[in-house]
Amino acid sequence: xxxxxxxxxxxxxxxxxxxxxxxxxxxxxxxxxxxxxxxxxxxxxxxxxxxxxxxxxxxxxxxxxxxxxxxxxxxxxxxxxxxxxxxxxxxxxxxxxxxxxxxxxxxxxxxxxxxxxxxxxxxxxxxxxxxxxxxxxxxxxxxxxxxxxxxxxxxxxxxxxxxxxxxxxxxxxxxxxxxxx
Amino acid sequence: xxxxxxxxxxxxxxxxxxxxxxxxxxxxxxxxxxxxxxxxxxxxxxxxxxxxxxxxxxxxxxxxxxxxxxxxxxxxxxxxxxxxxxxxxxxxxxxxxxxxxxxxxxxxxxxxxxxxxxxxxxxxxxxxxxxxxxxxxxxxxxxxxxxxxxxxxxxxxxxxxxxxxxxxxxxxxxxxxxxxxxxxxxxxxxxxxxxxxxxxxxxxxxxxxxxxxxxxxxxxxxxxxxxxxxxxxxxxxxxxxxxxxxxxxxxxxxxxxxxxxxxxxxxxxxxxxxxxxxxxxxxxxxxxxxxxxxxxxxxxxxxxxxxxxxxxxxxxxxxxxxxxxxxxxxxxxxxxxxxxxxxxxxxxxxxxxxxxxxxxxxxxxxxxxxxxxxxxxxxxxxxxxxxxxxxxxxxxxxxxxxxxxxxxxxxxxxxxxxxxxxxxxxxxxxxxxxxxxxxxxxxxxxxxxxxxxxxxxxxxxxxxxxxxxxxxxxxxxxxxxxxxxxxxxxxxxxxxxxxxxxx
Numbered sequence: 001x002x003x004x005x006x007x008x009x010x011x012x013x014x015x016x017x018x019x020x021x022x023x024x025x026x027x028x029x030x031x032x033x034x035x036x037x038x039x040x041x042x043x044x045x046x047x048x049x050x051x052x053x054x055x056x057x058x059x060x061x062x063x064x065x066x067x068x069x070x071x072x073x074x075x076x077x078x079x080x081x082x083x084x085x086x087x088x089x090x091x092x093x094x095x096x097x098x099x100x101x102x103x104x105x106x107x108x109x110x111x112x113x114x115x116x117x118x119x120x121x122x123x124x125x126x127x128x129x130x131x132x133x134x135x136x137x138x139x140x141x142x143x144x145x146x147x148x149x150x151x152x153x154x155x156x157x158x159x160x161x162x163x164x165x166x167x168x169x170x171x172x173x174x175x176x177x178x179x180x181x
Numbered sequence: 182x183x184x185x186x187x188x189x190x191x192x193x194x195x196x197x198x199x200x201x202x203x204x205x206x207x208x209x210x211x212x213x214x215x216x217x218x219x220x221x222x223x224x225x226x227x228x229x230x231x232x233x234x235x236x237x238x239x240x241x242x243x244x245x246x247x248x249x250x251x252x253x254x255x256x257x258x259x260x261x262x263x264x265x266x267x268x269x270x271x272x273x274x275x276x277x278x279x280x281x282x283x284x285x286x287x288x289x290x291x292x293x294x295x296x297x298x299x300x301x302x303x304x305x306x307x308x309x310x311x312x313x314x315x316x317x318x319x320x321x322x323x324x325x326x327x328x329x330x331x332x333x334x335x336x337x338x339x340x341x342x343x344x345x346x347x348x349x350x351x352x353x354x355x356x357x358x359x360x361x362x363x364x365x366x367x368x369x370x371x372x373x374x375x376x377x378x379x380x381x382x383x384x385x386x387x388x389x390x391x392x393x394x395x396x397x398x399x400x401x402x403x404x405x406x407x408x409x410x411x412x413x414x415x416x417x418x419x420x421x422x423x424x425x426x427x428x429x430x431x432x433x434x435x436x437x438x439x440x441x442x443x444x445x446x447x448x449x450x451x452x453x454x455x456x457x458x459x460x461x462x463x464x465x466x467x468x469x470x471x472x473x474x475x476x477x478x479x480x481x482x483x484x485x486x487x488x489x490x491x492x493x494x495x496x497x498x499x500x501x502x503x504x505x506x507x508x509x510x511x512x513x514x515x516x517x518x519x520x521x522x523x524x525x526x527x528x529x530x531x532x533x534x535x536x537x538x539x540x541x542x543x544x545x546x547x548x549x550x551x552x553x554x555x556x557x558x559x560x561x562x563x564x565x566x567x568x569x570x571x572x573x574x575x576x577x578x579x580x581x582x583x584x585x586x587x588x589x590x591x592x593x594x595x596x597x598x599x600x601x602x603x604x605x606x607x608x609x610x611x612x613x614x615x616x617x618x619x620x621x622x623x624x625x626x627x628x629x630x631x632x633x634x635x636x637x638x639x640x641x642x643x644x645x646x647x648x649x650x651x652x653x654x655x656x657x658x659x660x661x662x663x664x665x666x667x668x669x670x671x672x673x674x675x676x677x678x679x680x681x682x683x684x
Contacts, residue, residue, distance in 0.1 A: 030610070142569065
């Protein structure tokens with residue numbers, strides 16, 4: 001690649017997933033799992049609706065009528081899907097996710113899940129401070145001071161926008177409590 | 182012309198400093214959202230929706246729809262400068278837009294894209310101004326059976342006309358309708374599918390699902406890709422703008438064709454993505470030298486952008502007139518209407534005149550202001566892409582969480598959002614479309630109510646859906662569309678039988 005000229009913007013991604021990374025699983029396997037899960041869901045929901053009445057009263061359907069039949073449709077479509085995946089030859093299926101890709105996806109997903117857990121104890125603003133600074137530092141490998149400045153500015157901006165300006169109240173934790181919020 | 186007087190009234194509602202400021206904020210946020218990878222129009226609108234909860238409905242819809250226009254404009258910037266479509270509907274813009282940027286004509290390409298976007302939406306807004314009141318006054322005569330038939334038509338056309346595998350569309354739609362039914366049954370008052378779990382009493386909130394399905398899953402998908410990028414900067418001078426505008430009338434046929442295609446696909450559930458490709462392909466087919474397309478032809482930018490915007494805008498027409506969204510973003514705006522306590526549907530034109538005409542007037546004004554803003558601020562927005570994704574991704578996550586929590590002040594919704602994020606990621610990768618799911622989730626309760634009200638009215642007789650010529654036609658059309666793939670094949674077969682082995 002030629003060196004960038006003045007009127008170009010170049011952003012590198014040194015951590016990018018390799019193209020030849022080994023596959024973790026194929027689309028076919030995932031499809032089968034999804035169809036089986038959908039079948040299970042259809043069975044559970046269908047049973048619940050069966051109990052609450054799936055019949056046809058004199059004035060039209062009972063409350064479980066439509067959902068029950070939707071469960072039947074969902075189950076039918078899932079079975080059809082299962083059938084087509086079995087008919088399809090294994091060689092025709094594509095990779096669902098490679099090992100490198102999965103690593104990157106988990107790099108976002110795990111901190112996001114942790115953030116949701118922390119949000120309950122620490123409040124949204126402190127949790128988001130930790131998420132943004134931590135993510136930028138450990139996954140983006142950005143200089144510490146930039147991480148801290150960015151996360152503090154962002155959290156403060158969110159606080160001012162939502163809690164102060166628009167009166168949308170977010171969950172708070174012990175640290176906000178110290179300031180009497 | 183009654184529409185024109187009402188439109189003028191709409192403008193008078195808009196012309197306050199507060200609304201104009203909100204409009205500007207909305208447009209800037211929208212362009213920002215459109216430029217960023219992993220945050221599209223529907224997500225942007227869904228995440229920012231909580232900001233509007235405390236506003237009056239008119240200010241709220243003006244700001245939200247301006248976010249939407251902004252996102253439509255913003256998608257073109259990254260397509261042309263970086264060859265990265267910020268939105269799926271800008272993919273076709275990269276075909277000729279990026280080659281133009283490589284040839285040093287980035288400013289021309291951007292001007293062409295923005296101007297044609299403007300023309301496309303303007304065409305669609307004019308259509309909305311005159312058609313929407315007509316359709317809604319016609320729909321005022323609708324009873325529950327007619328409404329159910331229209332909902333059925335919408336669902337069936339998704340299944341019958343969608344490009345995806347039929348069983349996948351059906352799965353997506355059935356799942357959406359089922360989740361819509363969770364919680365209190367509005368007709369009988371019974372609880373359904375809550376399994377004694379209290380947070381489920383309120384049901385699955387549509388906006389929470391959207392934030393998860395589009396916001397969180399989009400970040401997961403973006404992370405899978407190589408995020409390195411290389412592109413051009415651009416500064417648009419007045420001289421370039423005037424030069425492009427002088428050339429423009431030569432392409433009037435392309436612009437008109439794309440506008441018509443866009444409006445048609447926007448009203449029917451074809452969507453902006455299909456419209457942009459179709460606009461591009463039609464321009465290529467009608468061109469005298471189609472081989473020059475893809476090598477940096479300005480017409481190749483005009484065609485898809487006009488169509489995408491005409492479609493994105495006209496998708497609001499069925500939402501306003503009938504309460505049926507023509508696109509994902511329109512569905513979210515519809516969700517917003519319900520949050521603000523308005524009942525979407527034809528009655529809006531009667532009960533909330535100021536709201537509807539304010540919205541329509543804001544479409545005119547928003548597009549003009551938007552055009553000026555994008556033309557002047559392109560360099561700033563292009564440099565947003567210098568910000569590393571490692572900084573952008575957690576901010577999007579936090580915004581999604583704020584959005585999901587704020588809708589009902591419930592922590593459960595944040596978990597639900599996370600769950601929908603995973604579901605959206607898996608579904609997108611195995612080709613289960615998400616659009617039918619969102620549509621079903623937002624229309625589920627309304628269509629069930631319409632069905633059961635018509636059943637109560639007709640004492641449980643299904644023939645009510647063929648009881649007069651109007652409802653009969655719509656219902657029959659719905660079934661024809663549902664079985665269209667089979668009917669189409671039958672016609673093919675019959676045609677081949679008639680002239681055997683002639684080819």
